[in-house]
Amino acid sequence: MNKKLVATAVSTALFAWAHNAHATNGDQMFAMSAAQAGMGGATVAQAQDAATVLVNPAGMADLGIKDVRMDLGFGLLNPPREVNGQESDSNWYMMPTGAAVFNVNDRLFLGMGLGGVSGMGVNVPDHLVGMANNQVIATTKAVFRFSPAAAYKVNDALTLGASLNIANQSMALTMPAFSLPQNQQFGFGATLGAIYKINPKLQAGLSYASKTDIAKMEYNTLNGPVSFDMDMPASLALGLSFKPMPGLQVEFDVKRIYFSDVMNRISVSNPGGTAGIPPALAFGWDDQTVYAIGVKKDMGPMAVSVGYNYGKSPIGREDVNANLGSTAIVEHHLSFGLARKFSDKVSGSFAYTHAFENDMTASVGPANTIKINQNQYNVNISYAF
Template identity: 55%
Template structure:
């Protein structure tokens, strides 16, 4: 009987334990470097820096370096969000990133990238409008990827590439039903891509990121053991880049993110028996367009727009109280300034416009989110 009561309590509380994933396109960061953020993530067909190892490894062969390129930076994410009008007490997150590419010979290029790609968390003191009082929800999630790989120039028109994904994920959950302390797991996946040039003005790119298969989280508590596996979604992307005149680049990308496979229904083992986290996330199709203009020999400016319908629908709000991945429209600006023949600095800013969703079934919970993301990048090219 005690186990049955515990299982029922866990099932009732799982919607409050949902992991906050407020990294713009669902729980996936739009970019890795300031350059990518400035283009609103439209970088599959015409990569600008070594960060392409994370999105399309074929781009390593298209960076125009003689020997080596380094791109190091960080981002500051400010995601004001609310659940039933209550603001989260944690509002700033640091996002590290870095990538390097090496010219081995005229055809082979090696690279490695490291970046935080999803996660963060919430800290709500009381979120339940239907049952106010001591309904705290605190979550912390981090997903970090290391990607060694290569790009290979098959000929003047075609480049291909691939990378191994080495993943790190940590997770902690606290609510009225249980407290699961910070724990971490590891996993693996792969990325592959190509770029094809029709001529000097037009080229296309495509990339595939496999599902990231993660180890099982296991938490030992005074009530017994909890366990859960949270994989990261498979992604497909295609892009078209057009250069209508010297110094001007326009790129448009479409990306499919398979959230339903990994965040639809997640089995959750509890001391009282098997349960599930019924997040109910839908697959997401993301549209991005970016424009880059060379002002002079030292200065480049960028702007972009990114749209992806929220993977959380009205019918699933009550299962995602702590999971505020509902932003849809994103506008970005950025610039690069050449500091010397080898060193340049890039800045970007993106705003994700406010969006809110209210449950269409009782209780009528409401979740809402907007975002501000600033990135700084220093590059060395030789």
């Protein structure tokens, strides 16, 4: 079997393992709850629910809660995708989310949130049709993040917030050349946020999430250990929220995700010379700028929202052959949300997001093609007292 094709297959498999198409901005979820998804992820300046802990912790002080607010929910993701016309056999994933915010006093708020931010898996029966036999890839990955957080109202206009991001990354991989069993590692990062009320109708939000430094994934093989770093990227987001009239909110966000720092080239340690493992994974991801806009209208106990989210794929055509297992190339997303208050304490929300189909064919080397679209459904229930 051609050694170059073997190296390509292994790089592809490892990438599929690490960055499966369960997210929408590259490999990052743009919303952690139904309320956030309904706004197209435009929630940096105006918190929509307790899940703001996972986006901009300063938003905890902007929820108008008396004592405590809790939000629980889950998402169902359906991302049909193809590699060279071969469909993935795993097309449904569940993503749980939970968050709580506590009003300590007029100025101090504490909170915590947990959610899946990356992973799940692929199951492609034959992703390199030109190679001998069926080149099966079966992978699982899950990255969950737990974030304890605090927010402090400096004055009536300015609120500052911070969270500690604790990530748990779980991975497993099976392919024709070798198999790496389930393994888990922890990682740490932080998020700093601020919200400033310019006037009663306009406010700005800022959020910076540091790189989540995850410990090396280490595996023992018959020839010795194999290890590599797979971290989560840093990001910087700025948002403006405008309320032109009572009950109507419009928000526009811009976010920069620094993929090139963690997904340009990843060195692989293989001192025992395990066959098929390349010395580095040259994925070539670019940084991504994301634009999101959301509009929400309150109508008595009901609220409706619509959102649009766009980010150019961090994978270019020149890097398709190094990313055959990713398919994380969706760019345009349209979302619709509904919320209803059932009582003074209980409310629920639902959102549907569609990521429009995008395909990309390699411009360098073999003309391999990847294709994907996404459908995502989020449901949440909130309790405040």
